Amino acid sequence: MKVAATVLETRDMIRKWKQEGLTIGLVPTMGFLHEGHASLIQKCREENDKVIVSVFLNPTQFGENEDLAAYPRDFERDMMLCEKMGADLIFHPEPEEMYQDSCTFVNITALSDNLCGKTRPTHFKGVCTVVSKLFNIVTPDNAYFGQKDAQQLAIIKKMVKDLNFDIRIVGCPIVREEDGLAKSSRNTYLNEEERSAALCLSKAVREGQRIISMGADSEKVLGPMREIIEKEPLAKIDYINVVDALTMHPVERIENPVLVAMAVYIGRTRLIDNFIYGEE
């Protein structure tokens, strides 16, 4: 496994692989990898000749009062995981390598004005821009994103279509702890009490999944989910909503495939969880 810190090195390696006719898969990450990332790398390993993992804590997708400085990092551990999962190359640039007096950005309207986009108004602009850059640097055939960041996944799919990137986007299921908590680098922020309180998200997800299959409308699904979270004193709902799985716009009656998504503060830590209902 190789580690490249520059665009130039990365491109050189990928150019050679492409000349040999090899297929390229990309797993974009912000590092501090967990089993969720491991599942993406594994899927990428199965479907591509060469597996590239980018490890880049992208500053432009954090808002001013968000947790960029506190975000956990452990590149040594990340390297070990990538090696173990069979990655061929880690692209691990410094922010200066990615943004030199940069003033170009990629943005998406419509899908980004709701859910996480409401609380984090510049977040998806940062995501779309850095993912476009990574796509242009790596030029992968396939790219792998977690279903846990469901809005991000929907946005990346739409961006790829709108900007004609010739890349297949693969969404991979949420990976959970044994007790149900969705794996996240941010779980490391939780103290013992909060860790236990955080279970209200996955409990609400399971309850939502149970009710929705009975053909209810959105409010009938959201009510009991909300109740579970509101019973937890350390939890504070940022949003919880039922939206069209493609447009990310709220729906009242559940007909087309929907995304049921939430963001919940557990103490000062903002966690997300979701499920999709109806085949996409």
Add this chain to the structure above:
Amino acid sequence: MKVAATVLETRDMIRKWKQEGLTIGLVPTMGFLHEGHASLIQKCREENDKVIVSVFLNPTQFGENEDLAAYPRDFERDMMLCEKMGADLIFHPEPEEMYQDSCTFVNITALSDNLCGKTRPTHFKGVCTVVSKLFNIVTPDNAYFGQKDAQQLAIIKKMVKDLNFDIRIVGCPIVREEDGLAKSSRNTYLNEEERSAALCLSKAVREGQRIISMGADSEKVLGPMREIIEKEPLAKIDYINVVDALTMHPVERIENPVLVAMAVYIGRTRLIDNFIYGEE
């Protein structure tokens, strides 16, 4: 020479060429081609194995009160010119092929807030978005743009750098009529009287070039240029300015390479012209 109306056909052809190891050059145009475009195609022909000309009148780079509906078209003539200049493929999509419920855009700050960007505030967003799409569809090794649209050229170069497109951008000199008028599809709007009045732009350019080499500051260059244009009753200056050739920001003293650029209304037709001073 082939003509493709869809992204799919275009990609199929280009994929085959790439598999054969051939280099690809792209000349993006809005059609109604003239000798300026011909010079771009010629340069592209010299430097690449395969020459692709896109002919797409991009609606998103026109403002609401601009001349999209009136913009001249003659695809039959465009095809003949492309064939004559040795193009291998014309990509000629309908707007619906390019924009289906599209909500993603590429934008650039800093370089787009001045000059043409002031009068046409959404113009460069439309340009950056469509050029990104064309780059992703054609994936050229080299792409050719006219120096006549100097701000557009600077913006495309910056966008390519910022978003890590692996494409070399080639700027080509302004092509002029015998009497000096810069070639433009919009020259067709001019009646006889206006055509004659339009010479004030190139006259001002020549005067500016004469003065600037004497080491003057910006105001000393702009004064006599303005005078030439203001003497012409049919002409109305939109802007005329000396800007840094890279940042597009106004400069007072001429030290780094500068762009001296103007937009002038001749009757209702808005024409542009410019020159660069100091090597880039």
